[in-house]
Amino acid sequence: MGKILFKDFKVFNGTEFIDAREVLVDGERVSAIGNSLDSTDAEIIEGYGKILSPGFVDLHAHFRDPGGEWNEDISSGARAGAAGGFTTLVAMPNTKPAISEPSLVEYVLSHGRAAGASRILPSGCVSKNREGKEMAELLKMAEAGAVFFTDDGAPIATSSLFRLALIYTGKDHPRIMEHPEEMSLFKGGQVHEGKVSALSGLKGIPAASEEIDVARGIALARETCGRVHFTHLSSAGALGLIKQAKKEGLDVTCDTTFHHLTLNENAVINSGYNSRYKVNPPLRSKEDQAALWEGMLDGTIDAIVSDHAPWHMDEKDEPFQDAPFGIASLECAAAVIIDFKNKNYPEVPVEMILRKMTSSPASLLTEKWQALGKIEEGSPADITIIDEERTRIVDCSEWNSKARCCPWEGIALTGWPVMTFVEGRKIWQDNEDL
């Protein structure tokens, strides 16, 4: 593999925009950052002022593989990620069978490598077969390459299992990722408990459901000195608890999703209850959405994730109440958040968003991957080029993902990734951007 010289870019190093306009990649790594770099033997890519960012890191994506390959498989998911500017994707383990033993962790890794697109990192279940009873072989899965432990799709079934897992993993191993939900408040739930449930009569999922489980996780983190990462936060209340816990000095972190930051329950109502807006945790109130943005700004939220939950059209294209939960977003997520920020929070610098898509989530991965999410001399050349001026209409029919609908279908968004590199190799390019 040769050299590539990225010329005339606004370089975002994972933390901030730096003065240098050029980045030289030699083989799999970044070899120099600066101006007027030596371009001997290098392929030159002119940026014309576009952003050069570390590749995006998504801590939470569902690929339905093994067991649900008609909805998505690791290969289509990895290509979808590439087209969305993501270079690293953490695959959730709630597949069929669930990823709860080392051989399945290896299955995900090897299929990810074979896809030749975004890097797929596996996560493993906390409990055997994700049944919520006995602890899975966490150490062996960690050895095989799991970067998180989670029973995502559901919370860890009992507090005692949660506690044991925290004590067992301690500080040295992958973090525990908790899907914060109190299941007894879910039963039959469809939408946010609030305006949308009042108007539709659909059973509501109260924000308290999330808050209760976050409170449990915090109490256990405190008691065990363990580390908990709360995923897909959706409510102001839960966020408040995490803010407080962080202040207290507990090792808790959290993420929210592109869709919770950019949509709220009104989208469900205004669509006439279209299933493409059906997701769990549900799209919550306008106030919750505003609180999430506050959490982004004050640092409570560490990462933005896709919670990419693809469904084949035959499964998702149903009346709201009959359709499965989940929004597929990988291929437009970056544009969705950039466009929304520019329209609604123009004063927020784009690097705040990019940080939570690159260095900040990467720091929550295991030791081996700590160099991801940064542009530094010697760091892996995972690079995403972003054209802030580019406007494109979201068209799911062109996706690499097998999902064929999303909330933004048909909407024109501005600010798109146009090129993606993993370890110095171009894995995707917007064909119209030549």
Add this chain to the structure above:
Amino acid sequence: MNAMPSEIGQIVWRHRNVIDVDCFTREELYFLLDQARHMENVMDRPIKKVPVLRGKMAVNLFFENSTRTRVSFELAEKMLSADVVNWSVSGSSHAKGETMRDTAWTLEAMGADIVVMRHGAVGSAQYLASKLKRAIVLNAGDGTHAHPTQALLDLYTAWKHLGNLEGKKIALVGDVLHSRVARSDIIAFKTIGCDVVLSGPPTMMPREIDSLGCRYEKDPRKAVQDADMVYLLRIQKERQQDGLFPSVDEYHRWWGADADLMKYARPGALAMHPGPINRGVEISSEVADGHQSVILEQVRSGVAIRMALLYLCGGGAR
């Protein structure tokens, strides 16, 4: 009687599908009531049939049992000379292994012009309408969401008795949380200018009642105070098993409508109910069979209002 604000005359009817009553303006509602009056006139004739929908195929697609609503639609369709097909599917479309998309395309392949659908899932009527190219959809109830024809027949019944409904007060008592009837009624009566007050067990109220745009009184006597209409919602006894109220007896004692409760309303206030009634639960026999009850008139109004909708939405060129 039959007061229609004078400024409402001929309007251009722009609706093809009826998913919920929120698509109608106040003027359109009055126009619809006026058209239903002429339809009711057809019901009184020796030959209860006009040829207006001759050659149109109406399919009554019922995924949930509802003999009353289905029969009411069927009568309305037949009085307008449509060809009627009743298609009942027990359980959901899923149970049958066919997606609703396929059901929709099948209906169109068969040449359906009008589809009346009752389905257990919120959003199903809207969904079906989005999949049909030619046929129109009238929502006969989608889960807990909406039951527009019920709300319109309630409005029609009230209008026939009270005339101009501007400023009139209606108290809706019962299980608002699970009631598509309540949801559509709230919108319909508010659009036409009524004051809507809700009452019932707090566990059977949506949490954010404000978003429905009406007041809630736990004490039904306060809700019914000076009301022109007292609307009792059907209580499904299964809700007791869900733990939403402790016993039928306690429910009846607190929120059931008896002659005592009716005393708080205006003299001559209407007692209304969507049927079928649970005597001794949400309504006592003295009220259900009393002189204030318009429950059977509501049934008759249902046919008239459905004829009006079928005519306005379902006739014409496509």
Add this chain to the structure above:
Amino acid sequence: MTVLREKAKLMSSDDLNRVIKRIAHEMVEQNKGTENMILVGIHRRGVYLARRLQKIIEEVEGTKVPCGELDITLYRDDLTMLFEQPMVHSTRMPQDISGKNIYLVDDVLYTGRTVRAALEALVDLGRPSSVKLAVIIDRGHRELPIHADMCGKNVPTSKNEVIEVKVTELDGKDEVVICERDAQ
């Protein structure tokens, strides 16, 4: 978009009232008195014309002939070709029409399709012993075998023309004009 341009006045207010009077006399003459007679106006202008006939007959004969109104919207044969459904008006018969002599009243007789619909509507309401038709203007171009038993005036027209019979009750004045459709 088409606009109507008034071409000529066919009848003044006086002319129209004279015609209505003559038709009233013809009706009573044909019916040999007012017995078993029911006037039925077709919506919308026919309704007002029928009421005027009723009044004139009452002045002349001293009997108030029952007068009904008929809306033919639900019987039209062109509904499947229209994109917007026309508004339904009331149909009211003063009494059972079975065994009666019905005098249908309308403003203009043109293709005959309105009258066909009216006949169908009437038959659904009962079994009259006879039905006769009175119109103010017969403008020709019949598409069905229908003729007027009493007619104010025969006016040869082209298909591009429109006859407007105006009545005070709806239009603020009595007159009959012929207009031409201008394509715009």
